[in-house]
Amino acid sequence: MKRLFVLLVLALLYCPFVFSDDKEDLKTLAEGNREFAFKLYKELGKQEGNLFFSPYSISTALAMTYAGARGETEKQMAEALCFKIGQDKLHPAFANLRKEIGLAKLNVEMTIANCLWADKKHPFLQDYLNLVKKDYSASVQSVNFVADRAQITKQINDWVEKQTNNRIKDIVSEDNFNDLTVLALVNAIYFKAKWVHQFKKKETAEEKFHVTAEKDVKVPMMFQNLDVQYYENEDLQVVILPYKGGNFTMTIVLPKDIGKFKEVEKKVFNEEYKNISLKIEKVDLFIPRFKMEYNVLLSDKLSELGMKDAFISEKADFTGMELSKFLYISLILHKAFVSVDEEGTEAAAATVVFAEAISAAPPAKLFRADHPFIFTIRENSTRTILFMGRVVDPSR
Secondary structure: OOOOOOOOOOOEEEOOOOOOHHHHHHHHHHHHHHHHHHHHHHHHOOOOOOOOOOHHHHHHHHHHHHOOOOHHHHHHHHHHHOOOOOHHHHHHHHHHHHHHHHHOOOOOEEEEEEEEEEEOOOOOOHHHHHHHHHHHOOEEEEEOOOOOHHHHHHHHHHHHHHHOOOOOOOOOOHHHOOOOEEEEEEEEEEEEEEEOOOOOHHHOEEEEEEOOOOOEEEEEEEEEEEEEEEEEOOOEEEEEEEEOOOOEEEEEEEEOOHHHHHHHHHHHHOOOOOOOOOEEEEEEEEEEOEEEEEEEEOHHHHHHOOOOHHHOOOOOOOOOOOOOOOEEEEEEEEEEEEEEOOOEEEEEEEEEEEEEEOOOOOOOOOOOOOOOEEEEEEEOOOOEEEEEEEEOOOOO
């Protein structure tokens, strides 16, 4: 087997769920989430280099935001995020999906958590807050974004760090806030699992990894000979590596020709290999031991996918979470981490959605006439001043 390795898809895939008739919404949601994962990969993949993100984390954070969307904003978000069922069914389906994943985590360390930081002065609808608490198990923190910016920054970073076992740090900074910020919606996910067939460290050796046909780098290359689910055609090879517990796997897609990576990647986007049939084969498996962090600002990427109005203050409609019609998404941050070694895989990610409100609840202008002032009484249509004076000492 060639020792050329290109990591095209690193996905924590759940073993197929058995969907009964009453779980059709869950099936539709899961299919939509996979479609969204490929759409976003295609958008993020326009930049060269390594790529790693959690479509589940992003989808969940934005689903909580989508719960407040209405009108054209709601329509655009549903299209971009591949939400194919109505709001009344979508959010309970997310709750059920989280439960299914939780049930699958035998022999796996996993955390999925959601939290909202909402400005105490902003009139968020109680129905919206109840929905995110019920369907997303989200805690809601009441804060003052103007007065306590440094404290809130620390709270969010500490919360994310705790939920991700210290793997995602400093996802937000004070620069991400301003006096208009009224909401931060946060999702965090953590995963750690061991391979069913672990690699022996003594078999790991420094070998070449072919970045391009012209460029090589030295990496620690792991090796083992094992029976594994395998597929190949004229373009590529595929292996599926199981984690202990049997409910999660890693799928690796390896182009046979290093010069055809983009071509194979495009076919993966189009799901041309969706219905391939894998079978158990004896394989000499070489994959690199690696670790990476990935940071991305998602606002522009999601706008490119068609979710435009949500970012425009004059067009955004989030009247499902508050009635001012001045709320809009100002920033979406995503940070991810992955480590693959002889024992298994550790992965973590967090997504933060910031929302601002322009003129929604402006601070009251203070007019305290507690010192000398001038005043007039006039007829407005002709602007004729009927009386005019000043008050220097109102006590006299």
